[in-house]
Amino acid sequence: MSPRILVVCTANVCRSPVIEAMLGQRLGPGFEVTSAGVRAPVGRPIDPDSADQLRRRGLDVPQHAARQLTRELVAESDLVLTATRAHRAEVLDLDPRALRRTFTALELAGLVEDAESGSVAELVADAAARRSQGPVDVDLVDPIGRSEQVHAEVATRIEAAVASIASALQRVRS
Structure with missing residues (x-):
């Protein structure tokens, strides 16, 4: 079974669908990447400014409909971001x-940059064990309703994080 990764933000229209799209496209088949929001306007599409950031990076904009985070979604996920x-x-x-x-x-x-675990579960367990050694600045600003520059800055931070995460996940899956 493919590892299941759930990405969570507030409304599931900016940050989490961007992470979902970047990570899913970078990982490809063999991983299931989905997203949800803690206060999602259910059914709403990805924010146009967030979609634009994906396009600017040459990525496909997903057919996205915001969904509400549930206990079941969390329980069935191998990794929650x-x-x-x-x-x-x-x-x-x-x-x-x-x-x-x-x-x-x-x-x-920040926790998986140099990780060399044998499986996704081991990678996640190793990161959890070293959580206190991780980076301090770990929050992504909510870009909703803000300038194009803020959307670009958030997308750039996401892109860098996704590169590290995808690289680590691909190392343990190959």
Whole structure:
């Protein structure tokens, strides 16, 4: 079975669908990457400015409909990536058992840069064990309703984090 990665932000229209698209396209088949929001306007498409950031990077803009985060989505995921520590806390409010597999995207990126685990589960467990050694600046600013520059800055930070995460996941899957 393919490892299941869930990406979480507030409305599931900016940060999480961008991470989902970048990570999913970078990982390709063999991984299932989805997203949800802690306060999602269910059915709403990806924010146009976020979609534009994907296009500017030569990536496909997904047919996206915002969905609400549920305990079931968390429980069935092998790895949960969030946009902020507050989102991580909301995930853990729904399912405290997800602690060792829930990280902000920036946090996990900093923890797996040089990781050499044998499986996705081992990579995630290793990152959880070293969480206190991870980066301090782990929150992605919410770009909704903000300038193109803010959207670009957030997308650039996401792109760098996704590169590290995807590289680590591909190393352990090959």
